[in-house]
Amino acid sequence: MDVITKRAEKVIYRDGDNAVKVFSEKYPKSDILNEALNQSRVEETGLPIPDLKSVSVIDGKWAITMEYVEGKTLAQIMEEDPDNLAKYMDDFVALQLKVQEYKVPLLNKLKDKMNRKISSLSGKIDATIRYELHTRLDGMPKHDKLCHGDFNPSNIIIDNDGNPHIIDWSHATQGNAAADAARTYLVFALKDKELADLYLDVFCKKSDTAKQYVQQWLPIVAASQLVKRIPGEEDFLKSWVDVVDWQ
Ligand SMILES: Nc1ncnc2c1ncn2[C@@H]1O[C@H](COP(=O)(O)OP(=O)(O)OP(=O)(O)O)[C@@H](O)[C@H]1O
Ligand SMILES: [Mg+2]
Structure with a gap:
């Protein structure tokens, strides 16, 4: 199997027509099974996502095997062709809005997930x-x-015919679209504030959403990202948690 990419806790391989995501021993089994279950539930909507093939143990490590999508990630394409960024951002938001048209009633609820994450931050964020x-x-x-x-x-992987495929459903929930947009804004802003602002403009225009409505979620999504304890992010995220003058 050829390595596609390595992360701290997982390695993604290509094995012929399949992509195999192999998790480290430390990764909770329940999270891996949840990711596979989410992916299979979302697959039933008919959205363009890789077919889940199997969940198995390979050399003592849990692995999710799915269809391999030949192509490039939209992130790569945006980086290689900055002149057409506005068009890529338009397509990106259109795809997110398409996802949000669906309902998958058996998924976990976004609010429950966020409430749990906030509660888990005792010691990191004070009780008030x-x-x-x-x-x-x-x-x-x-x-x-x-x-x-x-x-x-x-x-998002764009295949060789230009069609998008959405991967990585480990965090999928059912909930408020503006919360999902706030999360996307945060992911952009952690790397590039200008790109984040372009995203928010396009999302709010296309969905006829007030920016304030997305912004109200920012302290919450910033708090949920703090849970990951990624080195270097903490000060930035805390400043977002503190956007409101808490009394
Ligand atoms: N089905 C697939 N077909 C082709 N490439 C894939 C597939 N699944 C994952 N990849 C490649 O592996 C990368 C990481 O996969 P994925 O997003 O599922 O894992 P992740 O741990 O969430 O990584 P990240 O932190 O980058 O989001 C993708 O950006 C893509 O390049
Ligand atoms: Mg990913």
Whole structure:
């Protein structure tokens, strides 16, 4: 099997027509099974996502095998062809809005997931701010749209015919589309604020959403990203958690 890419906790291989995602021993089995279950549930919508083939143990490590998509990630394409960035961003947002048209009632609920993440931050964020975050979250409208949870250009593969395939459904939930947009905005902003602002403009225009509506989610999605404890992100994320002048 050829290595496609390596991450801290997983390696993605190509094996003929298949892509095989092999997880490290440390990775919780329940998260791996949840990722496979999410992917199979979303597959039933008919959205363009790789077919899940199997979940297995390879040399003592859990692995998810799916259809291999020949092509380039949208992230690669955006980087190689910056002159057409506006068009790629347009297509990217159109695809996200297409995802959000679907309902997958058996997926976990976004609000439950966020509430759990905020609660898990004791020690990282003080109780007063956690309380405010929980209150803010509880006040958000309760929606049930399909949310990818990590919709960003590295999770979209454009095949050789120019068709998109959406991968990496480990964070998929049902919930509020603006929360999913806030998460995408955050992922862009961690690397490139200008690109993030372009994204937010396009998303809000295309979906006729007020920017404030997405921005209300920013402290919540920033808090949920803090849970990952990625070195170098903490100060930036904390500044987003603190956007409101907490009393
Ligand atoms: N089915 C597939 N076909 C082709 N390439 C794939 C496939 N699945 C994953 N890849 C490649 O592996 C990379 C990482 O896969 P994936 O997004 O599922 O894992 P990840 O751990 O979430 O990584 P990341 O942190 O980059 O999001 C993708 O950006 C893509 O280049
Ligand atoms: Mg990914």
